[in-house]
Amino acid sequence: MFNQAAFQTGRLLRINLRRDWRKLLVWLLVMTGLFAAIAGKFNSLYGTKADIAQITATLKNPAMIAMFGRLPSAPLNTADVFASEMTVFMAIFGAIMNFTFAIPLTRGDEESGVTELVSAHAVGILAPLNAAISELFLLNAGLTGLYLGGLQLSGLTGATFAGNLVLSCGLGLNGFLFALVAIVCAQISGSSRGAMSMAYGVFGLAYLWRMVTDVTHPSLTWWSPLGWVEKFSSYRDNNWLPALLMLISIVILLTATLLLREHRDFNSGLIAPRPGRKRAVWWLKGPAGLFWRLDRTTILVWLIAVAILGASYGSVFDSVAGILKHNPLYAGLLGDPHAMHAATTQIIKSFMALLTIVFAVLAAIPGLQLINRIISDENRGYLELLHAGPTPRWRLFGTLIIGGSLTSLLTLGAGIAGLGGAANAVLKQPLPSANFINIFIANSTAVLLILSFAAILAGWLPRFTNLIWGYLGLIFFVGYLGGLLNLPKWTDKLSPFGYLGRVPVHTLNWSVFWWQLALVAVCFAIALVGYQRRDIAAKN
Template identity: 30%
Template sequence: MTGTFALLRLVLRRDRLLLPLWIIALTAAPMGYLSSIEAAYPDEASRQHFYDLNASSATFVVRNGPLYGSSVGNLLAWQCGFVPVVAGLIALLTVIRHTRTEEEAGRRELTGATVVGRHAGLAAAVIAACGACLAYGVLVGAGLSAQGVPAAGAFALGLGFSLCGWVFAGVGAVAAQLTWGASGARGIGIGGLVLAFLLRAAGDSGPAGWLSWLSPIGWAHRLRPFAGERWWVLALGVFATALLFAAAVLLSARRDLGAALLPARPGRATAKASLRSPWALAWRLQRGTLVVWTGCLALVGLLMGGVAKNVAGMMRDNPAVAEVFSRVGGGGAVTDAYLAGTMTLFGLAAAGYAVQATLKLRAEEAAGRAEPVLATAVGRLGWAAAHGLIAVLGSAVLLAVTGLATGAAYGTGASLVPAALAQLPAVWVLAGLAAALIGLAPRFAAAAWGLLGAFLLLSLVGTALRWSPAVLGISPFQHLARLPGGTFSAVPVLWLVLIAGAAGAVGLIALRRRDIPVG
């Protein structure tokens, strides 16, 4: 472990923008939820009504977990039921970014040639991810306590988020030892996260409650914030993280640098005719990512569509809640407002896919795989445009499938597909901005994730808290029609498409003029 803290400083130096951004954005979410709950359910009777409607609803329990009581804290903990999944995702991606991605790019070999131990890089990545998760949990606890909720429950809620992040930091460390590439490691890690969510959902909504104890997401709920905290559950997270890290160290010791424990499937001696173009190569590299994103969002769409059936009954006796939903989702009936808000969430998720697909350009360049391709008859513009086309068309497919799944669960068939596709112009703006960063400032291309986090904060927390329209208007998602129930207007759509196209064009022109690769 020699040199661990030197490498830890390097990790923190490289993530000096990303880590604070996601910590601040995720910390603001529970604060916004608390303000909305206090405004929508100002008395015990309204909170009890909410509890009676939702505590036994299988769809709501699958989505957010068990609801343990009708206090403000109970409703807050339940409303934050999906946050542990987000914390776990960020933690595992952070560890993979600083382990397998570094190894794939050849940078680990350079640092390993200095006076550092074999496992120092792995330890530094896990410490950074776990430290960020702990800081996030403490900030959530302190912030909620300052807003008047019981301190014990507030810190239990925050540390539950941290617990999930710790365990999936360990999952990311193990996944990084198994595959030859960072994309494969991310696939294994995200697969583990999905499995954990499904175990938690099955345990909370069915008779086999013990299944929740097999999931770190279930542990975050079983900590029971604001409902008689079980502090000993935190020990499960610490033990599981230590066990996973020890397993990752043992696995790392059994393989060569740059190798993997799972054997790579040998490729063909010659490429298929269908693979002899930059478009086909981009599709081959990115198809797995699109399939994973589509499957996960379609599953979420089924859950959200099922929840929509109960929204009208839940809001019938609570005009304050109906007003909150209408403010987030736009005017119109409460159910339409709920579905419109759901479409905005799916749009933000699709923007995450579009950013990842666009940043594949930078990943290929940094790993040295762009140069061999560009040494052929393939031009820079064709190479870059191929990946851009995958981001543009892939996000459209992603939203269409998600809208179809949501509509099927709600009972409206494909009628929600246009509502989902209405988010595309804002999604393309994020892809265009990511392309502009790759061309103009490739070292800061990852800042595209920060832009997405800012838009997420504005669209969710800012809207619920009624921030200034001038501030909310920074997010492109605020300029789209709220469908279903809203009125479609072509003018903002055209402006957003023009902005996306201009940003993408700037990125392509800058990419054509600069050196490749850029460190």
């Protein structure tokens, strides 16, 4: 029976690999290259005791713990610092990588009709699913091997083979675990888009739980799958218990996948679609109404999720303030409440400047998705009938540009408002709201610039629109880790955020604001001209 259901899995796997090999290769190379290169750089960054002591003090701060995870107790060596800085970061990217493969391989192929064609042949009912799971397993196994090789070659001081092994396996297992989370979502949700949102929702909850418990109750971090990677305590304890937990979860998720697959029909979720409206609502009469109707749920979910993330970061700010009292460096200030307050404020401000990159990059995502609708919907053939109607091209694209910009700005605002609201709720001496407004103003133009680059690609080079996601990844990498890795100054200038100055530590630079805003307008105009002139592709 099982043989029957799995028949031809191997052949499907080979076909899928032939189709996906470029994408697989890029991810494997970028992830391994990033990881190994950083490991290699760590000896020069944090080679001496003094360097380690300094970074330990920084990383011990609750705001840093919220971002990177908890640090083992002193004394630390270079490898310990590496593991604490990089584990959560690589686990985040590992999950994103697995989502981008898992959903298209399952629901994506069902939606495009590929699975239907394949299943009509002598192919087992579960073969497409098995082939997808096998590909994801190979991807994560390959990544584990490459990580291990990269770490061994990097010559990281203090690294042992046992530590390298536990770290590589931990990240690989974490990736496969989230791949299966996505595949379970793909069985439940009604569409691939819905499945992707659901997977990111689960991931977001795991991240939030890890973040909050890391700062407040580290023992509770065990309840987040994303927390397990930290609990490996690579190099220090080389604890294999989380691996066991991951394996058990993987078995549970695999069983759930098979059970759920049995209980659903091809290309439909477990939730049966309800009948909808017979007639359109009055405001569904133009591009703006259409895109709001299509994306309102996504937009609202993003706003709420980013606001919650902001509030979670903000809620640990009192611990940031509290840490000064225990720091001997600041002991002299204890008697002077004014100086104490000033020092606290300064530290909080610099963390806010660092945190902003998270909100800014997250805020860009829903805006980019909206602007890229002009490409994804064109490729799916949805726009053909719209283009045959009297709506001018510039109005269609312009609506998405304005909608995307507003969505991104609102999401950025929601994140910063959440941060500010929660911070001021927990801080004894609240920060003036001007700080938060300035952060918003400073980062708004940089976020819009990312959107405007995406619009240019959509208007002129529609086949290369996915490049913008690579660029966004680069921006995040430079902004999030650039400082800790001591990257050269010019790398900062690759990102529009590199020109802003560290608001609110530095004052808001209005001239940067104005030239970026002008550049945004020029880019959007160029994009519209391109879209007005180019051929519209038929469905492909």
